[in-house]
Amino acid sequence: MKKIVRTAARLLYPFAFIYGAYIVLHGHLTPGGGFQGGAVIATGFALMLAAHGPGELSGIFKRAALNICEVAGLLIFVLAGFGGLTHGRAFLFNWLANAGGLFGHSVAHGPNPGDLNTGGLVPLLNIAVGLEVLGALSLIIYYMMTFANHIEEGGPDDAA
Amino acid sequence: MRALISLAIFLLMAGSFLHVALSDELSFGNPSRTEMDDYFIANGQRQTGANNIVAAVLFDYRGIDTLGEASVLFVAVLGVGLVIRRAMAPGSEGDGERGESP
Numbered sequence: 001m002k003k004i005v006r007t008a009a010r011l012l013y014p015f016a017f018i019y020g021a022y023i024v025l026h027g028h029l030t031p032g033g034g035f036q037g038g039a040v041i042a043t044g045f046a047l048m049l050a051a052h053g054p055g056e057l058s059g060i061f062k063r064a065a066l067n068i069c070e071v072a073g074l075l076i077f078v079l080a081g082f083g084g085l086t087h088g089r090a091f092l093f094n095w096l097a098n099a100g101g102l103f104g105h106s107v108a109h110g111p112n113p114g115d116l117n118t119g120g121l122v123p124l125l126n127i128a129v130g131l132e133v134l135g136a137l138s139l140i141i142y143y144m145m146t147f148a149n150h151i152e153e154g155g156p157d158d159a160a
Numbered sequence: 161m162r163a164l165i166s167l168a169i170f171l172l173m174a175g176s177f178l179h180v181a182l183s184d185e186l187s188f189g190n191p192s193r194t195e196m197d198d199y200f201i202a203n204g205q206r207q208t209g210a211n212n213i214v215a216a217v218l219f220d221y222r223g224i225d226t227l228g229e230a231s232v233l234f235v236a237v238l239g240v241g242l243v244i245r246r247a248m249a250p251g252s253e254g255d256g257e258r259g260e261s262p
Contacts, residue, residue: 028210033218035229074234077227092223097209107209119210125219129230136233143244150248 009051016044024130028119034126038133045138054145063142066135073132080124096120 023030024037048061059065084093097120098106105118116123191197200213200221208216218226 028212028215028219030212031214033212033215070234070237074230077230081223081227092220092227094208094220097207097220103209105209107205107211109205112211114211119215120208120220121223122208122210122212122215122219125223125226126215129219129226132230132233136237139237140240143240147244147248 005051009047013044013048016047017041020044020130020134024126025116025123027126027130028122029114029116034129035133037126038130039137041130041134042137042141045134046141049138049141049145053149054142055149063139066139066142068135069131070135070139073128073130073135076128076131077125080121080128083121092121094121096124097122 020037020039020041020043022037023032023040024034027033027037045061045066048057052061054063081092084091084095087093087095089095096103097118098104099120103117103119103121103123105115107115107118200217204213204216205211208220210216210220
């Protein structure tokens with residue numbers, strides 16, 4: 001696409017990433033969460049993919065990186081769920097909440113200023129779902145744009 | 161005639177579904193059972209440590225539900241990748257089958 005669009009996309013996509021990461025990481029304190037934040041991050045990927053074309057980007061915009069994001073998200077979710085079994089409780093038991101460690105601070109009942117290091121499994125699963133959603137939505141856009149470019153270049157019948 | 165019959169069937173089904181919603185059995189804005197809401201509001205912050213009760217319900221009380229949603233998204237990507245990769249691959253089975261059928 002035109003140089004103006006490419007430059008604007010390259011300037012704007014970090015803001016989409018930062019805002020999406022904020023929505024994911026604060027999912028247990030403010031409205032939002034993994035699905036919504038992952039979708040916001042995926043708009044940044046969509047912006048870059050639309051401006052540059054899926055084949056011409058490198059780094060985190062490669063298909064392999066998005067694949068890793070997607071698989072890692074689901075793996076973290078399932079492994080965090082199995083952590084509950086090691087504590088003698090059910091699958092997906094919130095074994096990190098109020099434990100004092102990672103995301104383990106207790107929270108008072110009622111309105112309070114909020115503490116990022118609370119929630120136990122909730123922020124961890126938010127991050128996992130955020131990774132999964134940003135990988136999945138970006139991959140779908142990636143596949144469809146690759147296919148659209150392929151048709152523009154002559155269609156699947158003429159490729160052989 | 162066919163249009164009349166299909167319209168009658170549509171009206172019958174729409175009426176039977178809307179009857180429940182429009183009758184006084186379900187009052188809008190006043191859920192009849194609030195025990196579970198009260199439980200989440202009373203115990204959510206203490207049990208999960210999350211200020212956002214919606215997030216607590218989504219990722220703690222209903223965690224397996226969210227796992228299912230994430231799996232659905234995973235399978236959706238698998239499906240899109242399968243369909244589009246098959247259509248794009250040069251000289252693939254899809255092209256061959258299309259070439260054989262007249």
